[in-house]
Amino acid sequence: MAERTQPIRALPGAIAAGFVLAVVLGAFAVVVSGADAERGLGPADLAALRFTLLQAALSAGLSVALAIPVARALSRRRFRGRTLLIAFLGAPFLLPVIVAILGMLAVFGRNGWISLVLVQLGLPPIQIYGLHGVVLAHVFFNLPLAVRLILQAWQAIPAERFRLAAQLGCGSRDIWFLLEWPALRRAIPGALAVVFAICLTSFAVALTLGGGPKATTLELAIYQAFRFDFDLGRAALLGCIQVGVAGLAGLVAMATLSDVGFGGGLDRSMDRWDGAGGLAKAGDALAVCLTVAFLFLPLVAIVLAGLPGLDTLPATVWRAAGVSLLVAFASTCILLALALPMAATIAGARRGWLETVGLMGLATSPLVIGTGLFLVINPVADPFLLALPVTAVVNAIMALPFALRIFVPAARDVLQVYGRLALSLELTGRTFWRVVLLRRLRPQIGFAAGLTAALSMGDLGVIAMFADPERATLPLQVYRLMGAYRMESAQAAALLLLMLAFGLFWLCDRGGRSGDSV
Amino acid sequence: MAIRFENVRLQAGAFTLTADLEIASGARVAVMGPSGAGKSTLLAGLCGFLPLAVGRIVIAGQDITNAAPGARPVATLFQDGNLFPHLTAAQNVGLGLRPDLRLSGEEACAVQTALDRVGLAGLGDRKPAQLSGGQQSRVALARVLLQRRAVLALDEPFAALGPALKAEMLDLVGEVAQETKATVLMITHDPADARRLADETVLVAEGRANPPAPTGTLLDDPPAALQEYLGA
Structure with a gap:
């Protein structure tokens, strides 16, 4: 069919995509040309590569393996709070990493709740630093995502099949082999690939719980080469490896995963006639209870630990909080300025390459872009002065894939339903944006802005590379307080960060939903 | 023509x-x-x-x-989606005069007259969802009146x-x-x-x-x- 005329032009979206492409590819190009390839990979670099792959594989395997019984329980049981629990499975996405880590330390750390019990029993306390700590934190963040992905597959099994199976007298075991396993077999590789790709570029977790020659990820090694040795050649070389590994994993993840849904529909429960036995019920209850405990205890811990110190927070924390709010605001504005025109152009079904550009954030690492931007800025200006703008831009690019997933389907609907009417009324260009598109997309804009603000608020990545003692965001300040063993202040600041991140999300999301209800 | x-x-x-x-x-x-x-x-x-x-x-x-x-x-009435649900009836009609909705006083009067003409006097502030199917069609026809195509x-x-x-x-x-x-x-x-x-x-x-x-x-x-x- 002939290319349909649209009320909006494709150019602004193409310009936005061009900007993203220039930043990401420009940073890559600089990193590649700056890489000190002659030296080759030292034993420490190889160890970092090995550790990165190992922890990502373990994290992915554990997250998905644990997600299966949880998703099964959620799909076949109805209980009070089930809908709420499924909604909360989306929360770790917004949770600042450093907050979760402090919460986990309070539960699983050397002086944490579990260790206290163990010591009472005459056993040694838990040792959380190192590989198992990194994996534990990654499972904390990715178990909910894995549950959502697998639950999606479960719910895709038509209810009629369960009815038919029940009529044929199938037990739980038969249903598993007949219906559930075939559906899962298609979902599991995608879930594994996504979690693996996410864990490959993990920085804040490795920074706080890893470290040392035995537990350093590539991303952390880039930071160390940069920050401690100021060895730009080595940082760039590691960056090249990181791009290769993460890009490959990202491609595999995108290819195996058909659809990462943000949307609702997951809280539907199925009528099942099997699994009525006591053992099955107890197993499901155990899976759900353990998950709730695992996900909520660290949050409860950070609230309890942070409350006492909240009114005696040092001034540096408040200043950092102000800086973070500013960065989050800038990030959100940049994201909207990029994502909205791109989404409109993609929705108009023109310029297929834009979609690929939008996904680049998934396959790149913030520290690699950061290194590249540092190398670009360094000759002309003091990069440390530009720490905050660079952080805002990188955060926006990282949030872009998610924002596009939110905007594109909605924009497509608007163009499909109102495109012709708008054209026949000469409602085009900017007027179409103002009178129609922005108002129709209001809920999506609120949601995406909330996501970006929360992500940016909690981000501890590029800023750690660039910041000097005077300039810190709140997550970085929390990390510095931890490093100075001022745990009470760190926990209180983490609680503040948690409230700000969730508060920003809530405000934006609510702002998008209020007003027009139609 | x-x-x-x-x-x-x-x-x-x-x-x-x-x-x-x-x-x-x-x-x-x-x-x-x-x-x-x-x-x-x-x-x-x-x-x-x-x-x-x-x-x-x-x-x-x-x-x-x-x-x-x-x-x-050409003024067109489609099978559905003739009105923007987030705009009021008067705004939807006003689009027939000015797509950017920056109506002069005179133009706003013309919108009211058109609404009166199709039997929707006093309903200009309603959103389409608050109107019946027949009333929605009338809003679209009021716009056609103003478009004068x-x-x-x-x-x-x-x-x-x-x-x-x-x-x-x-x-x-x-x-x-x-x-x-x-x-x-x-x-x-x-x-x-x-x-x-x-x-x-x-x-x-x-x-x-x-x-x-x-x-x-x-x-x-x-x-x-x-x-x-x-x-x-």
Whole structure:
């Protein structure tokens, strides 16, 4: 069919995509040309590569393996709070990493709740630093995502099949082999690939719980080469490896995963006639209870630990909080300025390459872009002065894939339903944006802005590379307080960060939903 | 204003529709034919949503073949989605005067008058969701009044309304067309609609839009393609 005329032009979206492409590819190009390839990979670099792959594989395997019984329980049981629990499975996405880590330390750390019990029993306390700590934190963040992905597959099994199976007298075991396993077999590789790709570029977790020659990820090694040795050649070389590994994993993840849904529909429960036995019920209850405990205890811990110190927070924390709010605001504005025109152009079904550009954030690492931007800025200006703008831009690019997933389907609907009417009324260009598109997309804009603000608020990545003692965001300040063993202040600041991140999300999301209800 | 389709060929995927016909100025013409025969394709070509593969369209002596949809002297009522749900009835009508909705006092008065004219006095502040189906159609017709285009194209906009309400709307279309002196082109699958509004009918069948014929004669003695469709 002939290319349909649209009320909006494709150019602004193409310009936005061009900007993203220039930043990401420009940073890559600089990193590649700056890489000190002659030296080759030292034993420490190889160890970092090995550790990165190992922890990502373990994290992915554990997250998905644990997600299966949880998703099964959620799909076949109805209980009070089930809908709420499924909604909360989306929360770790917004949770600042450093907050979760402090919460986990309070539960699983050397002086944490579990260790206290163990010591009472005459056993040694838990040792959380190192590989198992990194994996534990990654499972904390990715178990909910894995549950959502697998639950999606479960719910895709038509209810009629369960009815038919029940009529044929199938037990739980038969249903598993007949219906559930075939559906899962298609979902599991995608879930594994996504979690693996996410864990490959993990920085804040490795920074706080890893470290040392035995537990350093590539991303952390880039930071160390940069920050401690100021060895730009080595940082760039590691960056090249990181791009290769993460890009490959990202491609595999995108290819195996058909659809990462943000949307609702997951809280539907199925009528099942099997699994009525006591053992099955107890197993499901155990899976759900353990998950709730695992996900909520660290949050409860950070609230309890942070409350006492909240009114005696040092001034540096408040200043950092102000800086973070500013960065989050800038990030959100940049994201909207990029994502909205791109989404409109993609929705108009023109310029297929834009979609690929939008996904680049998934396959790149913030520290690699950061290194590249540092190398670009360094000759002309003091990069440390530009720490905050660079952080805002990188955060926006990282949030872009998610924002596009939110905007594109909605924009497509608007163009499909109102495109012709708008054209026949000469409602085009900017007027179409103002009178129609922005108002129709209001809920999506609120949601995406909330996501970006929360992500940016909690981000501890590029800023750690660039910041000097005077300039810190709140997550970085929390990390510095931890490093100075001022745990009470760190926990209180983490609680503040948690409230700000969730508060920003809530405000934006609510702002998008209020007003027009139609 | 007279509409001329000169050797027009429209191409939508593998589907082709040809049209070579003239519609007299001020005429009210029904467009009938089997489903999928190309009625909507013909209208899409007229409104500028589907570029012509061959030929040209002339309205009132002016070649509009390459004009943008909004620049053509055509006001359109679609099957659905004629109103923006986030705008009030008055704003939806106001779009007919100024797409950017920056209305002068005079223009705002004209909007009120148009709403009064279609029987919606006092309802200008309502959103479409707060109006009935018939009232929504009236809002769209009020906008057509203000657009003052030479041609009014209707793509079955009243298909979802009950028979009595639909008859009422068709009469209102007739009145609006008379006031704006518009030539009307209306797709319908209901012979009663055609008889009620249209003196002439264009039969679209077998990949061809035929020249208009008197509606009564056509329906009383339908050619084979139409007969099969009507089931008479």
